[in-house]
Amino acid sequence: MSSTGATIDFRSVRKTYGKFVALESFSMHVKRGEFMTLLGASGSGKTTALNALAGFTxxxxxxxxIDGVPITRLPTEKRDIGMVFQSYSLFPHRNVIRNxxxxxxxxxxxxxxxRRRSEKALQMVRLDALxxxxxxxxSGGQKQRVAFARAVVFEPRVLLMDEPLGALDLKLRETLQLEIKDYQRQIGCTVIYVTHDQGEALTLSDRLAVMDKGQVLQIGPPEELYDKPQSRFxxxxxxxxxxxxxxxxxxxSVMLEGLGRVSGHVAHLIAASFASIRPELIQIRREASGAHRATLAEAVFFGNSVRYVLRAADGKEISAIEPRRPGQDVLPLGTPISFDLDVADLVALKG
Structure with a gap:
């Protein structure tokens, strides 16, 4: 297949439903051939933005x-956009190839x-035998592959995907995530993908935009949003x-909830309202040699790791993830332990 992507621009888009503001000054640029994910809770404006681009709203x-050309007043069928929904929306009276x-x-x-192009699309999703x-x-996974092939068979410049894996079980979702990314690389089209699943967004995206109340709060590569969030949200x-x-x-030095006074390179925290640190950056000590004392309040076994909840002296609960080695015991609840962290790993946040 030989689709080539298009640039997409939303410029100060506003959409209301009565008194409810679905999109407010919504602006975003999507690069040609980029896999952009809109991530947010229900009601954040993700699907409204997608439907506005498709011409449904x-x-x-x-x-x-699209490619610098205004399409706001263009009919849906003239926008050259493919779309994949969670519900598949296959025609029940048509077989796979005719769908x-x-x-x-x-x-x-x-x-x-x-027929030739449909067979080629079917081969791409490895369902030519069906x-x-x-x-x-x-099966559900096969239906979603057919829906994807139908959405790209006419070689659209833009492909929109609205929570397409939401109805599938976890193992199948993980498999199809990798397949979708591979298909997109083969086709070269620009994708805007809507999800509320954080893992899915981190796995698939070239960039992702976190949305709330109809606006983009932060946009960037997945590793940037993970390592350097700009706000508490x-x-x-x-x-x-x-x-x-x-x-x-x-x-x-700064005084931090759960940690007490922390000294060192803390200049980036002086004006912050909050600081964050990922659980995998908390180093658990199985003896009282760490800088911070706590009591073990919860333990969740994941096989290759254990997630512990540590209750600090001031009552603050702090999550920590400890990689697990074969034969290593899970600590019992109530165990007095200690933990360390690197001050440089603390990220300053707006309120």
């Missing part, structure tokens, strides 16, 4: 452009050419995190 103000060929038929592609199956004869939403209130600061 009329915006109140602002502008949407895939439907967009080509609607565009007047000759039957023989439509061309004559009916949708009710397919992003720190809490992207992966597990410990949020510690900054209770006092002076040159060379």
């Amino acid at each position: 009329e915006i109140d103000s602002g502008e949407i452009l 895939i060929s439907f967009p080509l038929e609607m565009r007047g592609v000759p039957r023989a050419e439509a 061309a004559n199956r009916m949708p009710h004869e397919l 992003v720190a809490e939403f992207v992966g597990a995190n410990n949020i510690l209130k900054v209770e006092g600061a002076e040159p060379g």
